[in-house]
Amino acid sequence: MAANTNSLSLRSVLEKEKLNGLNFLDWFRNLRIVLKQERKLYVIEKSLLDEPPANASRANKDAYKKHLDDMVDVGCLMLATMNPELQKQHEDMVAYDMIEHLKELYQGQARQERFDISKALFQCKLAEGSPIGPHVLKMIGYIEKMSKLGFPLGQELATDVILQSLSDSYSHGTTLSILRKSRRPKQAERLLQGLQRSRTLARGDVDLRVGNGARVAALAMGTYTLSLPSGLDVCGPINTQGRGGFHYFITFTDDFSRYGYVYLMRHKFEALEKFKEFKNEVQNQLGKTIKTLRSDQGGEYLSLEFDDLLKECGIVSQLTPPGTPQWNGVSKRRKRTLLDMVRSMMSHADLPTSFWGHALETAIFTLNRVPSKSVQKMPYEMWTGKRPKIQPPRRSLREFHAPERYGFLITTHGDILLIDQDEPRTYQEAVASPNSEKWLEAMRSEMDSMYENQVWTLVDPPEGVKPIGCKWVFKKKTDMDGNVQTYKGRLVAKGFRQIHGVDYDETFSLVAMFKPIRILLAIAAFHNYEIWQMDVKTAFLNWKLEEDVYITQPEGFVNPKDAGKIYEPCVYKKVSGSIITFLVLYVDDILIMGNNIPTLQSIKTWLGSRFSMKDLGEATYILGVKIYRDRSKRLLGLSQGTYIDKVLKRFNMEESKRGLLPMRHGISLPKEMYPSTPQERERMSKIPYASTIGSIMYAMLCTRPDVSYALSMTSKYQVDPVKGHWTTVKNIHKYLRRTKDTFLIYGGEEELSVKGYTDASFQTDKDDSRSQSGFVFCLNGGAVSWKSSKQSTVANSTTEAEYIAASEAAKEAVWIKKFITELGVVPSISDAIELRCDNNGAIAQAKEPRSHQRSKHILRRYHLI
Incomplete structure (x- = not known):
């Protein structure tokens, strides 16, 4: 108990004056005293050794554990005795690294400052004929600075230093008596502030009567300046x-x-x-x-x-x-x-x-x-003599033009959406960008693919034929941490009507819905399948055209390509005995899942022989979704944290507050909230409302069922939004910022079966009295399908609303049952899918579809209509 008390009393020395940088030497000296008393000084003198191997002796393991525990204690003590700015800089460091970093920052600085002050102190000399007062004050200032740096000179030594700086015309005794009588530097300053000149007196020349009535001999006589008022x-x-x-x-x-x-x-x-x-x-x-x-x-x-x-x-x-x-x-x-x-x-x-x-x-x-x-x-x-020009801040009326190398021109005022120019939009931007070599390599790879597949034949255009133009489309492909993984250049035929910022990035190639991907990932987590990923270097639609098409030559190269639309299955299955393999295609990304590694290797080899492929190994990131696996517990998680960060940054919400809910209960968005004036409509037209909804929608479709309802409510107002709608959308952004690292988890179930849940809110839309339907289906402990939408007909009661929602969910259950049945790896799918509803009337109506109280209009108004 006594040892603890002594330790606490010593630690209080550190807490009295926290480290701020200027007092590093004092703080470091006190820290060594405290650690020496606690037998932990070695923590800041040597770094932590490597963890001993499993076969190491008990003593080595105990020594390593003690060093580790002491390192944590000392690190916390050091952080607790720093100011907040230094705490933020060093909170992720261990004690040894922390003290080394502080030495680099401040020890050299303090040593240089001490050298400069001591040099000035010992070189300071009183010029002949100069007043003694300011000189002594200057010397005292240097002495006080030395004391603050942890090197006090002491009263006697300080006096000697000041005396040796005086000229011979001054008597040492006069100044010495003043300094010795003045125990505090502040008092010495006050005594010497008005002293201009002095001369010594012989003992007995002048006697003075002091306050207590005694007579004393004056030691010196000088000139002292008195003062009157001042500014x-x-x-x-x-x-x-x-x-x-x-x-x-x-x-x-x-x-x-x-x-x-x-x-x-x-x-x-x-x-x-x-x-x-x-x-x-x-x-x-x-x-x-x-x-x-x-x-x-x-x-x-x-x-x-x-x-x-x-x-x-x-x-x-x-x-x-x-x-x-x-x-x-x-x-x-x-x-x-x-x-x-x-x-x-x-x-x-x-x-x-x-x-x-x-x-x-x-x-x-x-x-x-x-x-x-x-x-x-x-x-x-x-x-x-003149009044100041005080005016409120105003917006400049000048037109500002960005440099041409940026590739865009701003000619409007107000809030507009600025598109990220990191990806070039033209061939000229690509060859002029800092990454021009990588973009050129991507274009060469695309052209090599064109030559290998004999896409065109160079001919002279026939008379009267106007060739179709073509252009390059550039895209960066990132990994799970947002780092650029691949530079891609695609050659496409012109004639499209897509608008940048609205639907320019839409894909019209073979793609799988993310819903089947989630189902397959849930099954793979349950059966512990391998999940591998491949990337097609040059994705194309390879088929013979039935007619000749004439296209202009591409910029920087020679040859175009025409893209059409093909409808083909995007999920493929291969079964050989007990060996099963699935292949999922999404444009140029391929997922391969299966229970036999040699079979998966043979499929990858075959694909590589037919197409130019890149093997990405075990799948960790696909379509903006991170994939985390714990094979030992058979858990699999999906997260879109990186994508959400990009969305927040794009719409300047990365520093916003963190929201609790995507949409608060009781919030209504009636038609009365539509723009009431042309000025309001013009102002809202400059806000990227539709782009924001689309960005959030991709996250909702992939991994975020928790924002489905809020997104369904706000997406109805993309034509004429108002400030209230935009505020609601920003609340979704704030909620996503708080929950961006949330995972959609699959695993932990003993049986692989599909479970469904459905619900409805009665007359959610106050304008047309329609209700809101919602359902979610889970497989292996995680959601694989969900939806929240407004019902197409008006329900007269909660029973009708719940029944309509259950009917919509049943349609989804039929599709899920059909898809999983074709996979052939979920035996329980042959049984009926369990669909849960919290309304007794709707359940009774489903079991016995005859006329019930409060539901007599369902047959006529819903099923028939």
Whole structure:
């Protein structure tokens, strides 16, 4: 118990002054003391060794475990004694790496700063004829800085250093007595602020009567400056270093107009240079002359150079007595107001505290343009003689044209959708892009495929025939982490009517619905099938045309290709005894699943001999969906986190708040929300509402049944949306941001069977009184099919609405049963699919389709109509 108490008391030393960078040496010394007491100093002195092998001795394993535990304890202790900025930088590091990184950051910096200060301290000499006060204050400042860096000189040594810097005309005894009587540096500053010159006296020359009535011999006699009122003030040092290395600021305030100037300073002795800047600006810009300068008796104002400058310019210096800030009230109050404004602005701004200098300049700019009780007009108006031009922010009316190399031109104002130009849209953009070599290689690969398949024959165009144009379409294919995996160039015939940003990326090749893919993945997870992936380097539709088609030659190459539409099965099955293999085709992506590796290898070899293929190994990413597998537990998960990140970034929602639900309960979107004015309709036409719905819809169709209802409700208003509709769509984005890493999991079931669930909400649409249907079918513990849609007829009761929803779900169950039956690997599919409904009336109607109470119109209105 005593050991724990001692440890806690020592740790409190670290917590009193957290690491901020400037105090690294003190913090590191205290950390070593604490760790030495806790017998954990070795953690920051040597890195963690490799984990011992399984056959290692018990002692080695215990030593490794102890080092690992101590490393965690020390790391947490170090993070707890840092400021928040440093915590964020080092929270992912272990203790040894953390201390090495901090040494690189601050140890060299502290050593250089200590060297510079010590050099200045020992080289500082008092010039002959210069006043002693400012010189001693300067020396004390250096000594205090050395103490802050962890190297205090001590009272006696500090005194000796100051004495050796004085010239021979000064008596050591005078200054020595002052320094020895002054135990605190602040008191020494106050004593020496007004001291200009001094000379020693012989003992007994002058006797003084002190406060207690005793008579003492005077040791020295000097010139001491008294002061009267003042308008200039220095503030600092400020603990947080401002951007630019600033620790101080000085204010100049006009006594009549209250107009103020602020200058940031790195050191206090820069006050003289800042005053010169202020004086030159006032004289050159305003043609005014400074008559009087009021300040306190800070050492920065008492130097001989400052005094000579004031005398040379004919400026009267008014110095306030020590401890009387009210004599310089204008400047003091202005400084207090500025600091209050800076604190307020920094508390509301999401910026580091190092931006205090910018906040200070903003504060003085604002004060100069605001009248006060003491000054009825604006200080700016009284100081310059003209009113400031204060206008609200406005939108520029200039037209800005992007450089031609970007390939687009903006000629409109307002909110528009900017298309990502990372993928070139023309041949010229491809050859001019930084990745031109990769795009050219993709085009060469496409052309090689054309030659191998004898797509065309070069001829002269017959008279009267107008050749069809062709163009290149470029696409990047990424892996599961969003990194570019393949550059693809496709040659297509012109004549299409697709619009970029709406349906330009639609595919008209052989594709499988994602629903069969989910069913096959659920089955593969249950039976622990192999799931492999292949990529067709050059996908094409290879068939002979019944008529001649003339097409222009492609840019950069020679030859086009005409694409048609082919309807073929996209899921194929091969059975040989107990060996079964499935092949799923989606344009140029192929999934191969099966229970026999040699058979899968032979299929891949055969495909490679017929087409130009790329073997991607075990499937991990297909069609924007990540595939995660735990073969030991027979679990398989699907996620679209990378795709959702792209969608959020595309619509500037990547930094939005995280939503709790895709759509809150009770939200209605009636027709009254349609645009009521042409201006509102024009404003909403610039919002990418339809593109946003389409982007979310792909995620919903693949892995996100949880947004089906919200998407069904918002997709009805793509023609004339209003701000309320757009807000609802953005709420879906916020929900997706919070749940982007959610998985659709398959596995954990003892039996492979299909289960269905159906539900309906009565008269969801307030405009036409139609209800909303929804169903979901699960296989191997995960959803494989789902839908949420508005019913096509009006239901008169909840029973009718539930019955209509169940009827729609039954149609889907028939398709699932037929598809899985053809697969031949789910024996339970021969039984009836269980469909669950939570309405007794609908269940009774399904079991006995005769007229029931509240459902007598179902036969006439739903089945017949």
